[in-house]
Amino acid sequence: MTFRYMPGFGNDFETESLPGALPQGQNSPQRPAYGLYAEQLSGSPFTAPRGANERSWLYRIRPSVRHTGRFRPTLFERWKTAPNLYDHELPIGQLRWDPTPMPNEETDFLAGVRTMTTAGDVATQVGMAAHVYTANASMVDDYFFNADGELLLVPQEGGIRVMTEMGAMEVTPGEIAVVPRGMIFKVELVDGPVRGYICENYGAKFTLPDRGPIGANCLANPRDFKTPVAWYEDKEAHCRLTVKWCGRFYRTEVDHSPLDVVAWHGNYAPYKYDLSTYSPVGAILFDHPDPSIFTVMTAPSGEEGTANVDFVIFPPRWQVAEHTFRPPWYHRNVMSEFMGLIKGKYDAKEEGFVPGGISLHNMMLPHGPDAEGCEKAANAELQPVKLENTMAFMFETRFPQHLTRFAAEAETLQDDYIDCWKDLKKRFNGTPEGDWS
Structure with a gap:
C-alpha cells in the first residue's frame, strides 16, 4: 500500500x-x-x-x-x-x-x-x-x-x-x-x-x-x-x-x-x-544525559515542560562518554515510567526484562541498574561501544499510574523483581577510590 x-x-x-x-x-x-x-x-x-x-x-x-x-x-x-x-x-x-x-x-x-x-x-x-x-x-x-x-x-x-x-x-x-x-x-x-x-x-x-x-x-x-x-x-x-x-x-x-x-x-x-528513522543525540565527552533526549513524541499538559505523556525510546546507539557511568543513573522522578521492550536487551537490566515484558517505576520510587549492570558498568574498559539489536520504550506521564486488578494479580508479575538490587554492596571505605573490587 x-x-x-x-x-x-x-x-x-x-x-x-x-x-x-x-x-x-x-x-x-x-x-x-x-x-x-x-x-x-x-x-x-x-x-x-x-x-x-x-x-x-x-x-x-x-x-x-x-x-x-x-x-x-x-x-x-x-x-x-x-x-x-x-x-x-x-x-x-x-x-x-x-x-x-x-x-x-x-x-x-x-x-x-x-x-x-x-x-x-x-x-x-x-x-x-x-x-x-x-x-x-x-x-x-x-x-x-x-x-x-x-x-x-x-x-x-x-x-x-x-x-x-x-x-x-x-x-x-x-x-x-x-x-x-x-x-x-x-x-x-x-x-x-x-x-x-x-x-x-x-x-x-x-x-x-x-x-x-x-x-x-x-x-x-x-x-x-x-x-x-x-x-x-x-x-x-x-x-x-x-x-x-x-x-x-x-x-x-x-x-x-x-x-x-x-x-x-x-x-x-x-x-x-x-x-529506526529516529536520530538519537547523546553525550560525546562525559556524563549520561537525561532520558528526555530520546523523546519521539510528546502530549503536552497545561504546564510548560511537563508532559501529559511522553513517548520515549532507547534505540541502537553509540556510547562514547569518558569517565562516565554509562547506563541510566539511579534516580527518583516526579514522572511515572511505564516501560516496555520490543526486542533485544535493555542495557540497565540485561536479565529479567525480556521482549514483551513491562516494568513500572511510579513517581518518586527509586530505580536504576540492577546489581550486575552496575558492576559491569563500573568496571568496564571505556571504549566506544555500540548498543545493537535493542529497542525499549517508555510511556512517561506527570500523573501517578494506578495498577489495575489485572496487572496486580497477573501470573506474569515478577515477585522477585525488587531482588535485582539486593546485591548492591556498600562501596564506601573512607578512601577516595572506594571499594570497587
Missing part, C-alpha cells in the same frame, strides 16, 4: 481513491462527485488557533450518522479507564512483568486489550492508560472508535494492518501507529498471532517536541511520519460498531462497513512511524 510523506504536523494533506472525488476550491459542494456526502471530522474546537486547529473533510459513501444506530451497552471488562483507583491490595513498589501470554481461544484485537495502568481522569481529558494487547484473529465485520483519546499502537510481536476511515496502515514491530480520537478503524493480522502495547492518551494529542538548542535536525523528523492514502470498503454486510465513551463501551449494529471514505483532505489523520 502507498503512503505519502507527512511533511509536518499541522499541515494539510489530500488524497482520493477515485479520480475527481476530492472537491477543488470548496469543502462542501452542493452535490459532491460520485454521490458522496461531505463530512467534517474535528479533532480540536472550531475556534482553536490556526496552528492548533485540526480537522479533515471526508467524502464518503454514507455520512457517519448512518453508521450509528441505537447503541446498547457492552462490556470489555479488562479495558479500564482513569480514574480506576484501589481495585486491588498490592502495595506500591517497583514492578516488572513477563510478557502477556498469547490467547488460547479466538481473540481479536478489541477483545485482546488488557489495561495495566491508568492515570488522570478521562472526564477532564487529562492523563492516559497503558494497555497490552494480544490477538490471534482479525476484526472482520467489527469496527471501533475511541471517543476518550487517541491510541498509540506499539507492536512487539507480529504485524497488524490498521484499517481506518482514511486509509490502511501496515505496522510491524519496530514501527508505531497513531489512531486519532474518534476515528473508526479495525485491526487485521498480517502473519499470525500478535502482541504489543497501547498508550491511550486522554489529553492533548501527540506532537513532536521542541528541539531547543539541538536545532533543526535529529530526533524524530517530520518527513518520516506517514499518513495513508484514501481507501474505502464498499461492503454491504451485517457489521458491528463499538464505541468507547467516558470509560464505558457501547455497540450498535449496521448493515454496511463504516470505512467508506473515498477521498479526504485536512490535518486530522492517522499516521505511522518507523522507529
Whole structure:
C-alpha cells in the first residue's frame, strides 16, 4: 500500500481513491462527485488557533450518522479507564512483568486489550492508560472508535494492518501507529498471532517536541511520519460498531462497513512511524544525559515542560562518554515510567526484562541498574561501544499510574523483581577510590 510523506504536523494533506472525488476550491459542494456526502471530522474546537486547529473533510459513501444506530451497552471488562483507583491490595513498589501470554481461544484485537495502568481522569481529558494487547484473529465485520483519546499502537510481536476511515496502515514491530480520537478503524493480522502495547492518551494529542538548542535536525523528523492514502470498503454486510465513551463501551449494529471514505483532505489523520528513522543525540565527552533526549513524541499538559505523556525510546546507539557511568543513573522522578521492550536487551537490566515484558517505576520510587549492570558498568574498559539489536520504550506521564486488578494479580508479575538490587554492596571505605573490587 502507498503512503505519502507527512511533511509536518499541522499541515494539510489530500488524497482520493477515485479520480475527481476530492472537491477543488470548496469543502462542501452542493452535490459532491460520485454521490458522496461531505463530512467534517474535528479533532480540536472550531475556534482553536490556526496552528492548533485540526480537522479533515471526508467524502464518503454514507455520512457517519448512518453508521450509528441505537447503541446498547457492552462490556470489555479488562479495558479500564482513569480514574480506576484501589481495585486491588498490592502495595506500591517497583514492578516488572513477563510478557502477556498469547490467547488460547479466538481473540481479536478489541477483545485482546488488557489495561495495566491508568492515570488522570478521562472526564477532564487529562492523563492516559497503558494497555497490552494480544490477538490471534482479525476484526472482520467489527469496527471501533475511541471517543476518550487517541491510541498509540506499539507492536512487539507480529504485524497488524490498521484499517481506518482514511486509509490502511501496515505496522510491524519496530514501527508505531497513531489512531486519532474518534476515528473508526479495525485491526487485521498480517502473519499470525500478535502482541504489543497501547498508550491511550486522554489529553492533548501527540506532537513532536521542541528541539531547543539541538536545532533543526535529529530526533524524530517530520518527513518520516506517514499518513495513508484514501481507501474505502464498499461492503454491504451485517457489521458491528463499538464505541468507547467516558470509560464505558457501547455497540450498535449496521448493515454496511463504516470505512467508506473515498477521498479526504485536512490535518486530522492517522499516521505511522518507523522507529529506526529516529536520530538519537547523546553525550560525546562525559556524563549520561537525561532520558528526555530520546523523546519521539510528546502530549503536552497545561504546564510548560511537563508532559501529559511522553513517548520515549532507547534505540541502537553509540556510547562514547569518558569517565562516565554509562547506563541510566539511579534516580527518583516526579514522572511515572511505564516501560516496555520490543526486542533485544535493555542495557540497565540485561536479565529479567525480556521482549514483551513491562516494568513500572511510579513517581518518586527509586530505580536504576540492577546489581550486575552496575558492576559491569563500573568496571568496564571505556571504549566506544555500540548498543545493537535493542529497542525499549517508555510511556512517561506527570500523573501517578494506578495498577489495575489485572496487572496486580497477573501470573506474569515478577515477585522477585525488587531482588535485582539486593546485591548492591556498600562501596564506601573512607578512601577516595572506594571499594570497587
